[in-house]
Amino acid sequence: MNRKTLAVTSPYDGSPVGEIPCTSSDEIRAALDRADALFRNRGAWLPADERVAILRKAAELLDQRRDDVIATAIREGGKPYRDSVVEIDRAIDGLRNCAELVRSEGGHVVPMGTTPASRGRVAFTQREPIGPVLALSAFNHPVNLIVHQVGPAIAAGCPVLVKPSRDTPLSCRNVVRALHDAGLPQDWCQLLIPSSHDDIDALVRDSRIRFLSFIGSAEVGWGLHARMAPGMRCALEHGGIAPVLIDRDADLDLAAGAVAKGGFYHAGQVCVSVQQVFVHEAVGEDFLARLQAAAARLKTGDPLDRDTDVGPLIKQAEADRVAAWIDEAREQGARLVQGGRRLAPTLIEPAILLDAPPQAQVSCREVFGPVVSVQRYADLDDACRRANVGGFAFQAGVFTNSLDTATRAYAALNASAVMINDHSAFRVDWMPFAGLNRSGLGVGGIPHTYREMTIEKMMVLRG
Structure with missing residues (x-):
């Protein structure tokens, strides 16, 4: 046989x-x-x-x-x-x-x-x-x-x-x-x-x-x-739609570099990849400019090339899906402020979307691709409420130099782990790692x- x-x-x-x-x-x-x-x-x-x-x-x-x-x-x-x-x-x-x-x-x-x-x-x-x-x-x-x-x-x-x-x-x-x-x-x-x-x-x-x-x-x-x-x-x-909150007193260079790494590492194909970023309106434009610059520095291409930062999605069908979700978000009012180009059948340039509506796929489902959506907020409690929508709960991140803000966000976020001044994808192999709800x-x-x-x-x- x-x-x-x-x-x-x-x-x-x-x-x-x-x-x-x-x-x-x-x-x-x-x-x-x-x-x-x-x-x-x-x-x-x-x-x-x-x-x-x-x-x-x-x-x-x-x-x-x-x-x-x-x-x-x-x-x-x-x-x-x-x-x-x-x-x-x-x-x-x-x-x-x-x-x-x-x-x-x-x-x-x-x-x-x-x-x-x-x-x-x-x-x-x-x-x-x-x-x-x-x-x-x-x-x-x-x-x-x-x-x-x-x-x-x-x-x-x-x-x-x-x-x-x-x-x-x-x-x-x-x-x-x-x-x-x-x-x-x-x-x-x-x-x-x-x-x-x-x-x-x-x-x-x-x-x-x-x-x-x-x-x-x-x-x-x-x-x-x-x-x-x-x-x-x-x-x-x-997996989930891992949120990261960036308060007005955060170190924006630290936050932008960490979000770029946590969102685009392995082309976003990580169950706790940064997907949703909520940034205080007082620093929104400044943070966005720094995130754009960090994403633009990333090299997308052959994973065997030692200079490559972002490799392919696992299948062309997955790249098709991610590209369609980006297009859908733009049709519903989101602004593509960085990347998103299809460079090859399985390669998508790291994409940053601004103000994607809550009903867009990139807002309410796990993207599992190199896409980060940025939203602005005025009130921390409102940002936490928006971050908790969707039935997913895994890891989250908060960037702030205020202990009060850190503890308030830690208490309010629906997550099994909250990283302070780090992205949501941080992990060491001996710590607890638990998805909640869906x-x-x-x-x-x-x-x-x-x-x-x-x-x-x-x-x-x-x-």
Whole structure:
């Protein structure tokens, strides 16, 4: 029987990057059978010291293969060189972070003897793996997202089935190979490249999967959530329309540079990219001029060119959509003050829109493209109210030199994290990372994912 393969191409110019074998429906069912058998055989669970050694060794191997891993990630995902370097360095550190968790994240003592009924007892908890994990990943951080999903599962002792984006499967294979080469038995981490969405639906409906980790669009994520088997836990990481507020006393050079980076990094294809900017009317023109200048300095082009700041969107269809949304906003009264030109089938020059109406797509839906919309405000409370519209809630930013303004905005914004004097896309891999409302469910970040992939099992010892 001829095995199907998935051809991987560059989003920049369509050139071939490589091929990877697809996984048949029978092979996917067999993979779950093996993962379930591993978990049920508690005597064969990987000891903690082996998990630590494997994760540390995998980090070393990824570091040794760093140049090849970076090149693959750029060619199949389109993120520019300098940002891909940062991503792979984060992924290497993330595997080390996962190893540290095995030693630092234990259970806790449950107080006893505080009532007559609890006298003479000692109680404590220890962490155990929750069970087989299904990790469904996205294209925009093709190495680091895999580490965020697979690394904590290995640290927790969970067998994991990982399905990367069909656009960036080779980067996922690089991470899985590093784990296997570091000594992880093959069946503890199995790479799936299904040919049909039905195969993933079957896994999501199967009660043997104990935890679903999904990174991707809200439409797909909530659809999977509705079909999950009873008792399955999950973490859903979607996106939002990340707002940034710039008050009249802000450092405008700092704000403009940060908004340009946070809005146009990876062509805006980041779930917490700056999308909506609300600037105080007293400094609106000054800020806009500085933002225009910062955006104009960005070089859009070949992601392998080390001078490139903004690379391609992942598909031509996505570039078509983003271009259509820009046109729609202009037809509805927005002013295009910078960029927005279509430079190639997947390349759009970073665009700045002024005064897009609230009903425009760029105002009420996640753009996931290199577009920043600027609005002016007179009153901080009104700006926060406008920023909270839409049902999305993830990360936000506030630029101000006033502690009062910072604390007021922090309290008023509907967000899981508010960055003061930084853009909304700031992240380190050990901090909590949580989409609220339509933006997701559960808490990401390596230590938090590790905890969600474990249970605290209690022993009560009666003397």
